[in-house]
Amino acid sequence: MDIRPKVLITKIGFDGHDRGSRIVAAGLRDAGMEVIYTPPWQEIVTVVKLATEEDVDVIGISSLATDHLIVPKLMEALREGGLTDVAVVVGGIVPDEDEQMLLDAGVARVFHPGATIAEIAGYINDITPGIRARRLTA
């Protein structure tokens, strides 16, 4: 079985600043992961569809300008789509007040500016076996 993590890197909402999502996508790819990258402004339904079809382990949402405020809507849509075993990770400008809100909504982790590719890749490598195991036993 391929143990390489499969990650979807995307942006939802209205903001188009994609330096962060591009750097993280390229960095994770260089770290040996299978990365599916989308341009900004994806609809929530599109993200759910992509995650389902591509069978990803992790969804990385990049947020610079408050778009993380609709991540709870994404979490809800993932649950409705039956994707309870996918880990959602948010990275970008996320105020402290909002971080707790995201964790409460089921987000696995929030990465702030200054996080390195090595930290992000290490985290994804750590959680992927658990995600795979839960999927097999589900």
Next chain:
Amino acid sequence: MNKPIDEKLLAIGEAEAQWRKEYAGQIGSDRQVTNRSGIDIAPLYTPRDWDAAQHEENLGYPGQPPYTRGIYATMHRGRTWTQRQLIGLGTPADYNARLLGILAQGATAVSLIPCNSVYRGIDMDESHFELLGTCGTVINTADHMDRALDGVDLARTSCAMNDPSPFTLLAFMLAVARRRGTPWTAITGTSNQSDYLSHYVANHMFFRIALPGARRILGDHIDFCNRLVPKWNPMSVVGQHTQQAGATPAESMAFTLSAAIQNAQDCMDRGMDPDAFLPRFTFFFDISISFFEEIAKFRAGRRIWARVTRERLGAKDPRSWRFKFHGQTSGVDLTRQQPLNNIARVAVQAMAGIFGGLQSLHTDAFDEALSTPTEFGARIAVNTQNILREEAHLTDVIDPLGGSFYVERLTDRMEAEILRVMQIVEDAGGMYKAVESGIVQKMIGESASRFQRKVESGEQTVVGVNAYRAAEDRTARQPLARPDPAAMRAHLESFRTFKAGRPAQAVNKALDELARAANDPKLNVFGKVVEAAEAGCTHGEICATLRRELGFGHVQALV
């Protein structure tokens, strides 16, 4: 550009030889330094690095071509830069309250940042409610603009609007002016973000009409404003987007100048006289914390533009040669860690812009790396400018770093690097084709990754991030600036009521006319946008019509 100086021609004097010897013996003397644009930086610059004989030709005097020392004779000594802070949050009423406060404090120039839903080309009733007004003001109609600018004399207040293609915000403002009896010829300001090319390659904050349509609309917009709103600056060529996306300062200047040449060429291909539109071209740049590099970037860019406009574009009016620019301190250099450090960073960035000779300046709030800036952060940002201007006396002497061996040498080196990148674009067939082919995006992506690796390896220090880390006290943080949901809900309901109550026939007719213009090159699309705004059409309706007729732009995959 100065000719490279042949060191053999100028003998090293005894004193310099002694310095060289002493320097070579010191610890750290072998440390290599390269700036963000990839230029090697020597430990010392001397008269041998600067060909003083070419002083007149390469520097001249302020207000004289090639404007290396500034585009006006008096520069900041006579009139300091315009303090133009970007504002925009919440409903039009929220914006208006903030605006009137700023005007009461003596500001004469204002700015307007729309909600990101506006950038996306959709109305508030098509948007995620949670996001409305969190990053800018929700303006979808001429009525909204009227409310936002209530109590503001449009004939006396210069307004810069972040208003990407198809320029509906200006259309709404012109509709408001007509209602109030203000002649369009009296209106001053700038269409920020009108440069579709930089949006296309970098931050994508516009609704992405496909490239050919965006090119057409920009030309129509410039033509319309030249004829009917002559004091308006319809063209703001943006370097900020590419640099924030990761381009080096030299690359960013090169892409911006290449885009300006492309836009000017497009206007000339329509039969417009360069001296009719070039005086209304402006530029908008990011100012990073790479202090001397930024100063040299601006001085070199000014020199190149003076030569390009005269020699290549054939402009004869000196106003066409002047490189007028707005600078914004770079949010990319700001950190979430120990955020008060950002106040120091912004001050250094602002000084680089001031010494670089900018015409207007926005200083970022220190809390931008945490959230949409708070009023507390914005006040410190404004006072940073006041301190630099009035306490530190940075405006007393024109181009105070001119003649510095290092700054002049670096200006020449940056100029050479900018010209090198411009040649790559030129070889690809100009900026439009270079962007279409993706080579610009590729260069930006590579530079962004290179910089990220420098930060991750520790080669580039970022205080609080990869060095000098400290435990943080978060209790002092300001509450988040977020719009009042009840006020936004009321704004949304009133918008729905407005839409339902409009004369449908007039709206449909205006949108049909707009669609017809999109397909008829003899008609002016922006003129029809203005008519649609006056007929009560909404931003989203206008954008949807043009997207349908001119195509939606694709977005690039990862390179």
